[in-house]
Amino acid sequence: MAINTYGTLPNLSQKQTVSSKVQKTYGLNFPFGKKTLVGRGYFSKVSGDELVKANILQLLTTKKGERVMLPEYGIDLERYLFEPLDEILFSQISENIQRVIGNYLPEVSILSLSVTPAEDIGIYGIPGISVKLIVQKKLEYSNKVEVTLKVG
Numbered sequence: 001m002a003i004n005t006y007g008t009l010p011n012l013s014q015k016q017t018v019s020s021k022v023q024k025t026y027g028l029n030f031p032f033g034k035k036t037l038v039g040r041g042y043f044s045k046v047s048g049d050e051l052v053k054a055n056i057l058q059l060l061t062t063k064k065g066e067r068v069m070l071p072e073y074g075i076d077l078e079r080y081l082f083e084p085l086d087e088i089l090f091s092q093i094s095e096n097i098q099r100v101i102g103n104y105l106p107e108v109s110i111l112s113l114s115v116t117p118a119e120d121i122g123i124y125g126i127p128g129i130s131v132k133l134i135v136q137k138k139l140e141y142s143n144k145v146e147v148t149l150k151v152g
Helices: 049-061 077-082 087-104
Strands: 026-028 045-047 108-123 126-137 145-151
Touching: 045 049, 049 087, 049 108, 049 126, 049 145, 077 087, 077 126, 077 145, 087 108, 087 126
Parallel strands: none
Antiparallel strands: 026 045, 108 126, 126 145
């Protein structure tokens, strides 16, 4: 009985190794300060859902023009405090938040966004604004991340 071999068998060095490791992305935790990591300085490293939450908080609390090389980065939520808090203003704030997150955090999809007045944080009789977001990373399976921000 004859054995016919067609082609050549690959060497072990030619075989590709299959890896199922997911590349983790790391970033800085927000806000900065010693309270973020006890005994490890002002800067702490986060990844995953905590990084998404930190990036959104940083984006929403930055005023436009505050970052030198990115003048359109951020949204100035504090300027809305002295406007009449009605549904038109809340829809404008929601549209601005969606636009800014779409521009600067394209890997995040917004599942839910609500902008409401916050009576409990206002000063001098002026109510504050409460923003509640539920987001998820687009390209990988991750948990839903809830971000709540109160401005006032």
